[in-house]
Amino acid sequence: MKSELVNKILEGDVLAAARLMRGIEDEVTGAVGALESVYLHTGRACIVGMTGAPGTGKSTLLGSLINIFRKKNMTVGVVAIDPTSPFTGGAVLGDRIRMQSHGVDKDVFIRSLASRGWKGGLSKATVNTIHVMDAMGKDIIFVETVGSGQGEVDIARVADTSIIVLIPGMGDEIQMMKAGILEAADIFVINKADREGADSLKIWLETMLEMRTRPPDRWKPSIVLTEANVDKGIEQLAEEILRHRDFLDSSGELKKRRKERAKLELMMAVESSFKNYIERMDQDYLEKLVDDLVHRKTNPRSAASKIIELSKK
């Protein structure tokens, strides 16, 4: 199926894209078919995850990064999953919008996602919103998420490049060790570098990264110091993002990551298909299976096999 809605999205139509994104979030039935067509036109965009504790300056950094990539003539998408502060593009983008006689820059698409029951993991809606922006032809898509434990690992699985934003004096070091963040990041940003402790955080990070064994042909995570509110260090951050992208391309790592991502999406689809099936199936039969389990007439594995068999009919 290739509806008019999909065609418009492929042409980069902002309203059509917004409509499908709303449909995805509200789980409207028609959105599923449109998404299936949209998916076939994805895989071109560069996807960059940006994670960090609330208030570390992620949104401010993105506001500045948008300007830099626009100057490079790249089109930009932003998916912000932030329960605390909806992404508006910040003061920088605000100025930009004011400067333009035609209103909003149509080459920048920003979407804030509700964090419905979100515990730091990635929702299906997030992945699908990224797909819509990709199909629209956005060259680079940023995904802003609040880091808390497992979340970083998840964003790293869908992003080509993962950025972790830290600030001096937060005791991030211990948190990072716990969450295995060191493994997940391609670029570390130490934002608010105007504050005391930025250099010692950098040294600590360098030491931790040195301690890790890494084959010589693998990417060595970079560390960039920034002051997002005054646009300091942003050019360098943008360069690192592009450098990492080049590395992914030339090393074959991009192909590997994309394959992992396709597999992850397949698994998510299998899971949600079965969840849907179970919600729709004969609930009396389901009850009976559960009762049989309670009375130890069967075991979970055999009961599951019965459901799988039924779902084939």
Ligand SMILES: Nc1nc2c(ncn2[C@@H]2O[C@H](COP(=O)(O)OP(=O)(O)O)[C@@H](O)[C@H]2O)c(=O)[nH]1
């Ligand atoms: N001092 C200082 N403040 C900053 C810097 N970057 C961002 N901020 C401020 O930190 C606050 C939180 O920024 P925000 O981008 O909303 O953080 P987010 O929650 O990570 O998205 C805002 O008041 C910013 O103006 C910086 O480099 N130095």
Ligand SMILES: [Mg+2]
């Ligand atoms: Mg934010």
